[in-house]
Amino acid sequence: MHKLLYYIAFLLLLSSCEYFQQAQPVDAVVIAGDAYLSQEDIENLLPEQYTKEDSTIIVSSYINNWATERLLMQNARKNISLSQQEQLDKLIEKYRFELYSQAYKQELTKQNLDTVIKLAAIENYFKQHQKDFKLNEDLVQFRYIQLDPLYTDVDMVDKLFNKGSIDAFKKLDSLCLGFKSHFLNDSIWVQKNIVFNRVTTITPSNEERYIKDNKYWKLEDSVGVYLVRFNNVLRRGDNAPLSYVKPTIKQVLLNRRKLNYIKKLEKDLLDDAIKSKKFQIKS
Incomplete structure (x- = not known):
């Protein structure tokens, strides 16, 4: 390991005789x-357990990147005008504050933020903005x-599948290990492409x-027998159902709550600073 480190250091040092003219820290590698x-x-670069090959790759890659960045920075300081450096330093300082x-x-x-969005708030938002939720794909x-x-x-299986009762679904669940694949939760809306992926006879x-409302099909191809029932179909441009856009609305309301919290935080910060005279504007 030590031989590897000194070898890499030696290669870097050879790239300029200027290196030998500088005072070097005792522990510099x-x-x-x-x-x-x-x-x-x-040594801090390496994980607790590493092989010789790992150490070679990790150390050499890091050192090359590290050296390139430092040398570019040093050359930039020498060749970029002082006014441009001042502008860059101001940007860096601004970014640091941010x-x-x-x-x-x-x-x-x-x-501190309450992230629980109640269903009533989601439903209220949906009613007020329902026209904004148009589907851009079939569901x-x-x-x-x-x-x-x-x-x-x-x-x-076909009889249980078409019966569609809770007891029938429980029975089908107990038999599912014998199925090639299945999806029985027909109360949720899914993208139409899922149908093409799961039922290869429908393209x-x-x-x-x-793909029509309230249609049942028994289809076959070389790889299987498919029992398929469509309950409802929504087309692109239709109003989106609440259950489908609920996660989106929840995120919108949460983001709004975050923004309001941050605005209040910033206002309270200034008010407290003014009261304690930490923030003053002198005429």
Whole structure:
């Protein structure tokens, strides 16, 4: 490991005789202009358990990137005008303030913001903005079962499937290990493409024939027997159902709550600073 580190350091040092003219810290292992890495810096890069091959890849990659960044920075300081450097330093300082401020606000928000959005608030928002929720894709409520072509009791499964009662679904759940695939939760809305992925006999070229409200199909191909029932179908441009856009509305309301909390936080911060005379505007 030590041989590897000193070898890499040696290669970097050879790239300019200027390196040998500078005073080097005693614990420096890698020098790049006026920057350096110590033995401890290098060792901290490595995970607790590593092989010789791992250490070679990790250390050499890091050192090359580190040296490139430092040398570019040093050359930039020498070749970019002082006025441009001042502008860059102001941007860096502004970014530094923004990073600290954002981290602080995020932490306070995480600790203090109530993230529970009640169903009544979601429903109220949906009623007020329902015209804004138009579908940009087709949705379906459907269930299906795919059986092996040699499945021995297709008729029994078919009867349970069409019955659609809670007891029938419980019975189907107990038999599901014998199915090739299945989806029985036909109360939720899903994207139409899921139908094409799950039921390969239904394709974009024949969907108009099969994907309709309240339609049942028993279909077969070389890989299986498909029992399919469509409850409802919504087309692109239709009003989106509440259950489908509920997560979106919840996020909208949560974001609004976050913004209001941050505005209040910033206002209270200024008010407190004015009262305590930490913030003053002198004429």
